[in-house]
Amino acid sequence: MTSRTTVEQHAARIADLLAPVLSSRPTESVPIDDALGRVAAEDVRSNVDLPLFRNSQMDGFAVRAADIATVPVALEVSGDVPAGHAVPVILTPGTAIRIMTGAPVPSGADTIVPVEETELVLGRDDDLSGAVVEIRASREAGEYVRERGSDLARGEVILHAGTRLAPRHLAALAAAGITDVGVRARVRVGILTTGAELAQNDTAGYGQIFDANGIALASLVTEAGATVSYRGSSDDDPDAFRTVLREAVASSDLVLTSGGISQGAYEVVREVLEPIGAQVTTIAMQPGGPQATAQVDGVPIICFPGNPVSTQVSFTVFVRRLLREAAGLPALEPRTVELASPVRSVPDRRQFLRGLITTEGAVEAVSGSSSHLVAGMARADVLIDIPTDVLHLDGGADVTVWTL
Numbered sequence: 001m002t003s004r005t006t007v008e009q010h011a012a013r014i015a016d017l018l019a020p021v022l023s024s025r026p027t028e029s030v031p032i033d034d035a036l037g038r039v040a041a042e043d044v045r046s047n048v049d050l051p052l053f054r055n056s057q058m059d060g061f062a063v064r065a066a067d068i069a070t071v072p073v074a075l076e077v078s079g080d081v082p083a084g085h086a087v088p089v090i091l092t093p094g095t096a097i098r099i100m101t102g103a104p105v106p107s108g109a110d111t112i113v114p115v116e117e118t119e120l121v122l123g124r125d126d127d128l129s130g131a132v133v134e135i136r137a138s139r140e141a142g143e144y145v146r147e148r149g150s151d152l153a154r155g156e157v158i159l160h161a162g163t164r165l166a167p168r169h170l171a172a173l174a175a176a177g178i179t180d181v182g183v184r185a186r187v188r189v190g191i192l193t194t195g196a197e198l199a200q201n202d203t204a205g206y207g208q209i210f211d212a213n214g215i216a217l218a219s220l221v222t223e224a225g226a227t228v229s230y231r232g233s234s235d236d237d238p239d240a241f242r243t244v245l246r247e248a249v250a251s252s253d254l255v256l257t258s259g260g261i262s263q264g265a266y267e268v269v270r271e272v273l274e275p276i277g278a279q280v281t282t283i284a285m286q287p288g289g290p291q292a293t294a295q296v297d298g299v300p301i302i303c304f305p306g307n308p309v310s311t312q313v314s315f316t317v318f319v320r321r322l323l324r325e326a327a328g329l330p331a332l333e334p335r336t337v338e339l340a341s342p343v344r345s346v347p348d349r350r351q352f353l354r355g356l357i358t359t360e361g362a363v364e365a366v367s368g369s370s371s372h373l374v375a376g377m378a379r380a381d382v383l384i385d386i387p388t389d390v391l392h393l394d395g396g397a398d399v400t401v402w403t404l
Helices: 007-022 167-175 212-223 238-250 268-276 308-318 320-327 374-379
Strands: 027-031 060-063 073-081 095-099 111-114 118-124 127-135 157-159 180-184 188-194 227-234 254-258 279-283 290-296 299-304 335-338 350-357 363-365 382-386 398-403
Touching: 007 279, 007 290, 007 299, 007 308, 007 320, 060 073, 060 127, 073 118, 095 127, 157 167, 188 212, 188 238, 212 227, 212 254, 212 308, 227 238, 238 254, 238 268, 238 299, 268 279, 268 290, 268 299, 299 308, 308 320, 308 350, 308 374, 308 382, 350 374, 350 398, 363 382
Parallel strands: 073 095, 188 227, 188 254, 254 299
Antiparallel strands: 027 180, 060 095, 060 111, 073 127, 118 127, 279 290, 290 299, 335 398, 350 363, 350 382, 382 398
């Protein structure tokens, strides 16, 4: 007879088992195009100044502040500098050079007068030969001039180790000419679903079911910041399960299984893993009572029950936080909300009811408590955590909920 442990005890067992895998992730270099959501493994420093060169903040005219101290003043237009202009330009004192936003500021110019504060009194926009511009506003030296390195100097840190890379971080890297970044390697998770009842294609015969757990676990793993390294299934034949288990272990840091760990016959996961040291137990929770842990060739194996709601609840309660932490994702901490209506629980079990947050911010239990109600699970957006010693709660009572 298996011993019954608490949710907290089993969670601690899994955390200890996964600690060597999750606590120190190796580093890999990825193109910044693929780095969104990844976690920087080390400080990233710039090899260039930002901006790369002294440039204009506005469309307008580059001048010397001393030449426009008294306005209005008419200045000869001695040049034109569009963005991307590759040849250095020198400003002759007493003249102005038309300039576009982002264009290099001419040597000798120390301020930019926005085009709105000027008027061409001779010449045309498309022909500046002999043009004269009237400057109508005085500007101090340095106005609308972006100095080289004013955003970031060469050698300074663009982003620190541990930063989860958002679009703004990738933009800064790209601006500095960085094309690849060292990130924390994602945890590779193998997924195995078991049972002779699983249909192997899109048609289920008599007595068969479609494999909801494979896609559920793959999606949960990806959402938690890990990567699915292997996905397979087997019937209840031990040799078939050993085959997919070997393949999963060879390519993964962690393997998750569903099904095959209960007390009855044809429990293939238990049959294969228990003789090599698996700990099979029953947790004081509903759904998700049967649970098991093992190691194969140093790779942790976390075994969930096969009912689809049990599988999803088990992952959420025991594994999600650990994977998110390893990926540098923010924690989805349980929170307290008010019950919209009464609920009942079962004795000696910590129950995780499926719930939906109402427009008023309370939580309403949805679906039933049975572990096969996968469509009911789809209607929920939280789990309602009912403590082991609570059998009934009235509407208006505070409860803990876990975000799905």
